[in-house]
Amino acid sequence: MSEPRDELESWLSVQVQPLLPPPGTFERVSRQARRRRTRRAVLAGTGAVALAAVAAVVIPQVAIPALETGRQVSAAGSTHGPAASPHHPSPLVSSPVPAPTPSGPAGVAAAPPPLSVTFVGVSTGWVIGQASLTGQCDRPAAPDCVVLQRTDSAGAAWRTVNPPPAHGPAGATGVSQVRFLTPSDGWAFGPQLWATHDGGQTWAQIPTGGLRVTALETRGQQVFAVWARCTGTGQDFASHCTRFTVYSSPAGSDSWAPAGATLTAGAGAAGGAASLLLTGTTAYLLGPAGNLLAGPLTGASLQPVQQAAATPSGAARPSSTATPPGGPAALPCAAGPAQADGQPSRALLAAGASAGGGLDLLCTGPSAGGQQSKTVYASPDGGQTWRRAGLAPAAGTAFFLSGSPSGTLVLATSLGIEVSADGGASWSAAGGAMPPGGFAYAGMTTDAQGVAVPADPAQHAVWFTYDGGRTWQRSPVSG
């Protein structure tokens, strides 16, 4: 006889598998809702007795233009085109995935880098990783080690698709990460750069003149990347980087050109790091010295963000990088050494909810004994001024910070995921079964749905949330 308590708990613990809408569902639902609104209006205006007589005439004449236009929803449920609202970070997440470096930035990583994930809308996404976990995938003679998989069901099922003909990251060659802007236009990078414009059927390598691509983001109709001069070896391709330049290209072509001044890293054995952040209107480059450049998404040159003439009370101005009011603004902390894929380890930048350029920044201290100080700063004006917003839990090492469209902060750490709905003032640990080693990346595709990548690639899975980051569930990646 089975135990009744166990059976009930077992039934309740089974995760809900998403069921995607058939094509055209939203349009059909919208039409039906419009008819009901119209009927209700007719009822209110003429009375129920007259409804049957007039509805057939009135309903077709009532047009709600907003319902007849707008973005198209594809069969897979993904939206295409530029973000609908400029103050939303992006309903179309192209997700960067930093990799933790347990042995330090200059160390020789024994394990392959974590998976890298990118989503176009809520249903369609790609994961890139290595087929081998034994460190044999970083050899130029092993081009088949890179595996690219695609889902059109929000992770319910994955299938293997054609990857770029490259091996895993090894010094100046190989790839480790992926981004897609649309189902057609995608890029694999880190450190080499490859592009596809036919959904991955064919890939072309983009020459970078020996520079390594350590970050890449895409939004609207443009793609931006950080091309860096680095000397790191093996999988630490993004370590020992000294010069960083933003390049951009129209998403549909491969016309790459510099989009801003070259930034240099300060003194340091491991070099520095730089990261990219794209909001609805602006491309930001976080430089190695805590400097911030910004430019329009059109691809025009990024310029230093200028400090506000009058710094509001409480705004942060770091002593080491302070500049006179009106000069170039500096972040409250420097970028620090690179994580294994080039993302800064000491300054994690995310888009905030404020209209007109809200930004959030997590400044981290050294990790010791499983603890790390994590201070959150917020900027309401695109980085001109910063104020201290709160402290994230000290337990664990922070790997990645991201913001949902409405501004909820999601922090991936070596222990799991922390969520803040009040701009970093207070944090809650997310629920669900967390992988050993925590997460290298967590980001929200919408306010409700998000995806996270475990720090340990041996998990062969990504994690999804459908409740705004409160709980996460595992989605095995196998095609």
Added chain:
Amino acid sequence: MEKFRATDRAAAEELFNACYPRLAGWVRRLVDDDDTAHEIAAEAFTRLLARWSSLENPQSYLYVIATNLVRDHWRRTGRERRALRAVSAASQEDPVLHPAQDVDVRALIQSLPDRLRQPFLLYHYAGFPIRDVATMLGRPEGTVKADLHQARARLRAALGESRV
């Protein structure tokens, strides 16, 4: 007439993209049929969009509506099953096939009174916190907690009886 602006449409579409797969999946687990799950999820969204401007918490509204639609579906299929049994003496089996691991608990949940079933599904299955469930159903949090406790006790007792 209620206005439905372009911004409303964008927000509604975003909510649809974000919530439909999970809502439909949630319903599927309760009705064990993809087509019915789509019908219920689409109907819930239709009702939501028809009242869009007057709702403070669209997601909560969606799940409450879906819960009621699932209840109606269960009642309807229950009547159909009883009618089938009445006209077919040879048919002693349930004509609706269910996954074995789900059917017992689901059938028992169907038998719960509305007062207990609604908070049970919203809390244990949809994953809303007690505070939200209380708001959705217009009940004090203490009442919701008591209802959940009672629902679980009934289910455990019923499961125990069914296994004896």
